[in-house]
Amino acid sequence: MTTDFEKTPGWLDWYADPSRPRFRLPEGAVDAHCHVFGPGAAFPYAPERKYTPCDASKDQLFALRDHLGFTRNVIVQATCHGADNRALADALRASKGMARGVATVRPDVSDEELRELHEAGVRGVRFNFVKRLVDAAPRQDLLDVVERIAPLGWHVVVYFEAPDLPDLCDFFLSIPVPLVVDHMGRPDVTKDPDGPEFEAFLNFLRARPDIWCKVTCPERLTVDGPPALDGEREAYRDVVPFARRVVEEFPDRVLWGTDWPHPNLTDHMPDDGLLVDFVPHIAPTPELRHKLLVDNPTRLYWPDAD
C-alpha cells in the first residue's frame, strides 16, 4: 500500500520480530495502552499533527496481541490523528469486542458521532498536555467535552509531564468523571522515588479513589536502561522503583500496556516481548500481576464481562 506521507526524519519503526515473553501473561490479560497509526493511505494523518509516524495497522496490532499472549487491547487515539477517530473506530469494530478505545473529541462533536464511537467501543477521551505533541486546548473546551461524555459513562485519560502537575492538579480534580493518568505522569527517574516530586504525584493519586494510573512506558522514562533488547530481561531498572511504588500502594487502580508502536522514541525501539518481561519487576506477586493485567482493565473497560 502506498502512502503520501513521509515519516518524521529519524523516526524509529516498531520492532518487527519481537521475542516471545518468558513471563506468561495470565489468561484475559489486557494491553491497556497501544495505538494504531493509519495506515496513512486509508486513514490520513491529521493536518495539525506534530509528527508523521510509520504505519501501524490494526492487523499488525492484533498479530502482536496474539504473539505476546494478550487477550484484549485498549487502543488510545494517537495525536498524529488529531480528533479524527476513524482509524481507531475501524480497529475497534474489527476487533469484535476484543478492543476498547479512548478517543479525542472537540466540544462541537455531534451526539451522533459520540453514539457511534460508544457503539464501536470507545469508553474515554484523552486530554493531552504534552507540549511537543499538541497545542494546548482551552480548559473550558475540555470541561465542555467532559459535560458531553459524562452521560455516556466515559472517563478522561490525561497525559502530562511531572513538572506540569502542580499547575494542572486542581483542574484535574475538578473533572467530575474518573481519570486515568498516562505513563505514570512522566516522572524524572533520576530523582528520588521517595522525594517531593514523586510524592506530589502520589498525593494526586491519593486525592480521589477514581484516579487510575498506567505504569507504562519504561522505555520512555529510562535514563540509563538497559534497553529491552538483545535478550535483556532486567530492562529499565531505573524505572522499577517508581512503578513498583504505585503498584503496591494502588493495586486496584493500576493498568499496564505496551504503548506499541511506541511513537517518538529516539534512543531505541524496544523488543515488545522483552517489554512484557518488565511486568514481574514492577508487580512482584501473582496477585498484583493479575490485578494489573486482568482485573483492573477489565473492570474499567469491560465491566459487563464475566
Ligand SMILES: O=C(O)c1cc(C(=O)O)oc(=O)c1
Ligand atoms: O510520548 C509520546 O510521544 C507519546 C505520544 C502519543 C501520541 O502521539 O498520541 O501517545 C503516547 O502515549 C506517547
